[in-house]
Amino acid sequence: MSLSATSDSPETSKRPSVNSEGVTELQNAVIRFAGNSQDGIQTIGGFLARLAGRSAREVMTYMTIPSTISGGPSIFQVHLGSGEVLSAGDDSDFLFAFYQHSYDDHIGSLRPGGICLYDSDQVETIRTDTDAIHVAVPITSATVESIGGSARDRGKNLFVLGMVAALFKLNKEKIASLIERQFGRKNEDVLRNAMLAFDAGFAYPIGNVLSLEFDLKKGKVQGEDKVTTDGNTALTLGLLAGGVRYGAAYPITPWSTIMEQLRVELPKYGGLFVQAEDELAAVSMALGFAYAGHTAVTGSSGPGLSLKMEALSYATMAELPLVVINVQRGGPSTGLPTSVEQSDLMQAIYGSHGDCPRIVLAPKNVADCFYIAVEACQLARKYSCPVFILTDMALASRIEAFAQPDLATLVHEPALDQATRGEEFKPYPLDGETRHAPPGTVMQGGKYPVVTGLEHDEWGHPSASPVLHAKMTARRRDKIKAFGATLPLPEIFGDDAGEILVVGWGSTWGPIREAVDRMRAAGRKAGAMHLRHINPMPNRLDTIFARYQSVVVVEMNDEGIYGYGQLATLLRSRYCDPKIRSVCKTDGLNYKVRDIVSRVEAAAAEA
Amino acid sequence: MSATAETPKPLTKKDLTADHPTWCPGCGDFAVLASFFKVLEKLQIPHEKICTIAGIGCSSRFPYFVNGHGVHFIHGRALPLATGVSLSRPDLHVFAFGGDGDGYSIGGNHLDHAARKNVNLTYIVMDNFVYGLTKKQTSPTSPKGFKSKTDPTGAIDQPINPMKKLVYGGASFVARTHAVQVKHMMEVFERAILHPGFSVVEVLSECVVFYPGIFDDGNPRKGGQFDVIEEKKWDNSPEDADRHDVSDENAAYRLASLQYPGKFGVFYETDRPTKNQLEQNMIDATREKQGAVSTVDLLSSRFASMK
Numbered sequence: 037m038s039l040s041a042t043s044d045s046p047e048t049s050k051r052p053s054v055n056s057e058g059v060t061e062l063q064n065a066v067i068r069f070a071g072n073s074q075d076g077i078q079t080i081g082g083f084l085a086r087l088a089g090r091s092a093r094e095v096m097t098y099m100t101i102p103s104t105i106s107g108g109p110s111i112f113q114v115h116l117g118s119g120e121v122l123s124a125g126d127d128s129d130f131l132f133a134f135y136q137h138s139y140d141d142h143i144g145s146l147r148p149g150g151i152c153l154y155d156s157d158q159v160e161t162i163r164t165d166t167d168a169i170h171v172a173v174p175i176t177s178a179t180v181e182s183i184g185g186s187a188r189d190r191g192k193n194l195f196v197l198g199m200v201a202a203l204f205k206l207n208k209e210k211i212a213s214l215i216e217r218q219f220g221r222k223n224e225d226v227l228r229n230a231m232l233a234f235d236a237g238f239a240y241p242i243g244n245v246l247s248l249e250f251d252l253k254k255g256k257v258q259g260e261d262k263v264t265t266d267g268n269t270a271l272t273l274g275l276l277a278g279g280v281r282y283g284a285a286y287p288i289t290p291w292s293t294i295m296e297q298l299r300v301e302l303p304k305y306g307g308l309f310v311q312a313e314d315e316l317a318a319v320s321m322a323l324g325f326a327y328a329g330h331t332a333v334t335g336s337s338g339p340g341l342s343l344k345m346e347a348l349s350y351a352t353m354a355e356l357p358l359v360v361i362n363v364q365r366g367g368p369s370t371g372l373p374t375s376v377e378q379s380d381l382m383q384a385i386y387g388s389h390g391d392c393p394r395i396v397l398a399p400k401n402v403a404d405c406f407y408i409a410v411e412a413c414q415l416a417r418k419y420s421c422p423v424f425i426l427t428d429m430a431l432a433s434r435i436e437a438f439a440q441p442d443l444a445t446l447v448h449e450p451a452l453d454q455a456t457r458g459e460e461f462k463p464y465p466l467d468g469e470t471r472h473a474p475p476g477t478v479m480q481g482g483k484y485p486v487v488t489g490l491e492h493d494e495w496g497h498p499s500a501s502p503v504l505h506a507k508m509t510a511r512r513r514d515k516i517k518a519f520g521a522t523l524p525l526p527e528i529f530g531d532d533a534g535e536i537l538v539v540g541w542g543s544t545w546g547p548i549r550e551a552v553d554r555m556r557a558a559g560r561k562a563g564a565m566h567l568r569h570i571n572p573m574p575n576r577l578d579t580i581f582a583r584y585q586s587v588v589v590v591e592m593n594d595e596g597i598y599g600y601g602q603l604a605t606l607l608r609s610r611y612c613d614p615k616i617r618s619v620c621k622t623d624g625l626n627y628k629v630r631d632i633v634s635r636v637e638a639a640a641a642e643a
Numbered sequence: 644m645s646a647t648a649e650t651p652k653p654l655t656k657k658d659l660t661a662d663h664p665t666w667c668p669g670c671g672d673f674a675v676l677a678s679f680f681k682v683l684e685k686l687q688i689p690h691e692k693i694c695t696i697a698g699i700g701c702s703s704r705f706p707y708f709v710n711g712h713g714v715h716f717i718h719g720r721a722l723p724l725a726t727g728v729s730l731s732r733p734d735l736h737v738f739a740f741g742g743d744g745d746g747y748s749i750g751g752n753h754l755d756h757a758a759r760k761n762v763n764l765t766y767i768v769m770d771n772f773v774y775g776l777t778k779k780q781t782s783p784t785s786p787k788g789f790k791s792k793t794d795p796t797g798a799i800d801q802p803i804n805p806m807k808k809l810v811y812g813g814a815s816f817v818a819r820t821h822a823v824q825v826k827h828m829m830e831v832f833e834r835a836i837l838h839p840g841f842s843v844v845e846v847l848s849e850c851v852v853f854y855p856g857i858f859d860d861g862n863p864r865k866g867g868q869f870d871v872i873e874e875k876k877w878d879n880s881p882e883d884a885d886r887h888d889v890s891d892e893n894a895a896y897r898l899a900s901l902q903y904p905g906k907f908g909v910f911y912e913t914d915r916p917t918k919n920q921l922e923q924n925m926i927d928a929t930r931e932k933q934g935a936v937s938t939v940d941l942l943s944s945r946f947a948s949m950k
C-alpha cells in the first residue's frame with residue numbers, strides 16, 4: 037500500500053518508513069472519529085490529546101458539536117505528530133465510522149489509501165469506488181460482550197480507544213491512568229466497565245484483518261509533561277492569572293463554558309461570577325465591578341455582544357477598565373451557532389456609537405488564549421478602557437498541548453487602591469493617565485467624584501464645551517494610539533521578503549503557517565505575518581509589506597460589498613496599498629491548508 | 644492633616660451638598676434630595692462609603708447633586724451596575740435612583756431580577772407618571788387618557804402597577820410615599836436604608852412642567868388625602884386585627900390594588916438572605932475546604948490536572 041506518514045501528503049515530503057519488524061513508523065497521524073455526540077467521541081479525542089501531551093508529541097484536535105440538543109452526528113479529529121502540529125489536518129489517515137451515516141459523510145475525508153475502520157454491526161453498505169483500506173470490526177457487539185449484562189452499547193468509545201492504543205502502540209498504562217482519573221470519580225462500576233471495554237478493544241485481534249502495524253514516533257523529549265486543554269479553558273485560567281476576580285455574563289454557545297468555569301473557579305480566589313438576566317445587565321454588572329475597583333470580565337458570542345454595545349460605549353467615555361470576550365461564531369443573527377467565523381472584527385472595533393476607541397486582541401492558538409487573557413487584564417488596568425478578546429468557535433473547543441506557563445511571573449494579585457486622594461486629584465488629566473478613585477476612597481478636598489457617560493472635564497464634571505469635547509475625544513484616542521506605538525513589528529514566519537506575504541489573525545495561525553511551509557517547499561518565496569493586536573495594530577506594517585510582491589490577507593469572513601474581508605479592509609484603509617488582496621470564506625468550517633495554498637496563489641496571481 | 648487621632652467630624656447636609664440641582668423650580672425631586680440628605684445626616688454613614696448610582700432621566704441626575712462617590716450610568720441599567728458594586732464591596736452603602744421610565748420600562752426586567760436576588764441596596768424611584776427629561780412622552784405609569792406627545796389623544800395602554808410589580812418581583816422591602824410629605828418620606832427612607840436586602844421606595848414626585856397637579860389627590864393641602872398605612876402593633880387589641888401585617892404578601896397585593904391615590908407607607912417587608920450573603924457563604928465554604936492556598940498554587944494544581 038501507499039501509506040504515507042503525513043496527513044497532508046503528497047504536498048509534504050515526510051515519508052513513512054517500515055522498520056525491520058515490518059512496523060510502519062509514522063511522523064504524523066490524523067484520526068477522525070465519526071459517530072453521534074452521545075457516543076462520547078469527544079472523550080476518546082480528549083484522552084488521545086492528553087496522552088500526546090504526556091509523551092512529548094504535538095497534538096491538535098478539531099471537533100464539531102451538533103447543533104441539536106439531543107445529540108446527532110458529531111466528529112472528533114485528532115492530529116498527532118512527532119514534529120510541530122499546526123493544524124487539525126486536512127484529510128484523515130484513519131477513519132473510525134460508528135454508523136452508516138458517519139461512514140457516508142466522512143469516507144470522503146480519508147486521504148487516498150487511508151484506512152477506514154467501521155462498525156460492521158451498524159454500517160451495511162461499503163463503497164467500492166475508493167481505494168481506502170476497509171476494516172470491519174463489530175464494535176457494538178464486541179463492546180456489549182465485553183461489558184456484559186445490560187450494558188447496551190455504551191462504552192463503544194472506550195473499546196475504540198483500546199483499538200487505537202493497540203494499533204499505534206500507545207502507552208497502555210498511561211491511558212489506563214487517564215481513564216481512571218476521568219471515571220474513577222464517578223463510581224467503581226463505571227470505572228470497571230470503562231476498563232473492560234478498553235481492554236477488549238486493546239485485545240481485539242485487529243491483526244487478523246489488517247496486516248499493518250504502526251508506530252507513532254516520539255518527538256524530542258521535552259522534559260516536563262505538557263498541559264493539554266481547550267481554548268476556553270486556557271482563556272479562563274488566563275483571566276484568573278491576570279487578576280480577574282469578578283465577572284458577569286449570560287449563557288450562549290460557544291462562550292458558556294468560560295462563564296461556567298469562572299462561576300466554579302472564582303470563589304476559590306475569593307471572587308464571584310454572576311449569571312445575569314441578560315447581556316445588558318451582565319455588562320452593566322461587570323462595569324459595576326470595574327467601578328468598584330476590580331479587574332472584571334464580561335463575555336458572550338455575537339448576539340450577546342450586540343446587546344452589550346451601549347454599555348461598552350459608556351466604558352470608553354467613563355474610561356473604566358473591562359475585559360470583554362467574544363467567542364465568535366457564524367452570524368449574522370443566530371446564524372450558525374456551532375460554526376466558526378471571524379466576522380465580528382469590525383463590531384469589536386467600531387460596534388458602539390460615537391467615537392469609541394478600544395483595544396482589540398485575538399489569540400492565535402490555545403496556549404495564546406491564556407497569554408492574551410493575562411495581557412488583556414494588564415492593558416485594561418493600564419489604559420483604563422475596554423479590552424476585547426476575539427477568540428472563536430474553533431479555538432474554544434479544540435484541544436492542544438502546550439508547556440505550562442510560568443505562573444510565578446505572570447500572576448497578578450489584585451488589590452483595591454483606596455489610598456486617600458489629595459485635593460489635586462483629577463481622574464482624567466489632559467496630560468496624564470486616567471486614574472479613578474474607587475468608592476470607599478477618602479477624598480481629602482471633600483469633593484467626591486461622579487463617574488459619567490456625559491462628556492466631562494478633567495475632574496469628571498459634565499461639560500458640553502466644544503473645545504473640551506474635541507480635547508477629550510483626542511485624549512481617549514491618543515492613549516490607544518500610544519499603546520499601538522509600543523507594539524513591536526510582528527515576527528515573520530518563513531521568508532522575510534519575497535513573492536507572497538500571507539497575513540492572518542486569530543485561529544488561522546497554524547493552518548496559515550503550514551500553508552506557507554508548503555508553498556516554500558514548492559519553491560515559493562513566502563512568509564506569514566500574524567496579528568495578535570488588531571486595534572491598535574503595530575505601526576509601520578508597510579515596511580513589511582514593501583518587501584513582498586503581494587500581500588494576501590486570509591480570513592474567515594465575507595468579502596463584503598467592496599470585495600475585501602474585514603482585516604483586509606482595515607489594512608487597505610490604513611496603508612492605501614492596492615497590493616493588499618483578500619481571501620475570504622463563509623462556509624463556517626476551518627480552512628484546509630491546501631485551500632489556503634491554492635487561494636493565496638490565485639489571489640497573488642491576480643495582483 | 645493633623646497628626647492627632649481623629650474622631651471623624653459628623654457628616655452634615657453641607658458636606659453632602661454638591662452642584663445645585665438643575666431640576667425645574669418646583670420639581671418634586673428637590674424634596675426627595677433634601678429628605679435623603681437629612682436621613683444620611685441622621686444615620687451618619689461614613690462619607691466615603693456613600694455610593695449613589697443612577698441611569699438616565701431628570702430624576703437620574705441625582706448623583707450629581709449628592710457630594711459622594713457616584714455613577715451616572717446609562718438609561719435603565721442603574722440596578723445591574725449597582726448590583727456589581729454591592730456584591731463586590733460589602734463595605735459600601737449603595738443607593739440607586741431613577742424615574743418611572745428608567746426603572747419600570749427600559750429597566751423593568753432588571754428590577755425584577757435585582758428584587759428576586761435580594762441584592763443588598765436601596766432603590767428610590769421618583770415616579771412622575773411621565774418622561775420628563777425627553778419632554779412629555781407617555782410613561783409606563785401614565786394613566787389611561789394622559790395626553791402626551793406620543794399619545795396626543797390620550798394614553799390607551801393600561802399602566803403598570805409599581806407596587807404589585809415590586810412585591811411580585813420579590814423585593815424584600817417595598818414602600819410608597821409622596822414627595823410633599825417630607826416627614827413620612829424620611830421615615831420610609833430610613834427604614835429602607837436600615838433594611839438588609841433589596842429595599843425599594845416608590846415616591847410620587849410631581850413633574851411640575853409636564854404633568855402638573857397629577858398627585859394633588861394624595862396631597863391634603865391641595866384637597867387630597869394622604870392615607871397612611873397603619874401597621875400591626877401585635878398588641879392583641881381588637882383594632883390590631885384590621886391593621887396591616889407587613890410580612891403578609893397577599894395583604895400587600897390588596898393594598899396595591901386600592902383605587903388611586905391609594906395608601907402610603909410600608910407595603911411589604913420580609914427577612915430573606917441577601918445574594919451578597921449567599922455568595923459570601925459559597926466563597927467561605929470553598930475557601931475553608933481548600934485551605935489557605937496562594938493564587939499561584941491554585942493555578943498550578945489546576946494545570947497539573949490537565950497534564
Ligand SMILES: Cc1ncc(C[n+]2csc(CCOP(=O)(O)OP(=O)(O)O)c2C)c(N)n1
Binds near residue numbers: 346743746769773775
Ligand atoms: C438607550 C436610551 N434610550 C432612550 C434614551 C432617552 N431617554 C432619556 S431619559 C428617558 C426617559 C426618562 O424618563 P424617566 O425615567 O421617567 O425619568 P424622568 O425624566 O421622568 O425623571 C428617555 C426615553 C436614552 N438616554 N437612552
Ligand code: SF4
Binds near residue numbers: 669702776850853
Ligand atoms: S421636567 Fe419635570 S421631572 Fe424634569 S426637572 Fe422639570 S419638573 Fe422635574
Ligand SMILES: [Mg+2]
Binds near residue numbers: 700744773774782
Ligand atoms: Mg418619569
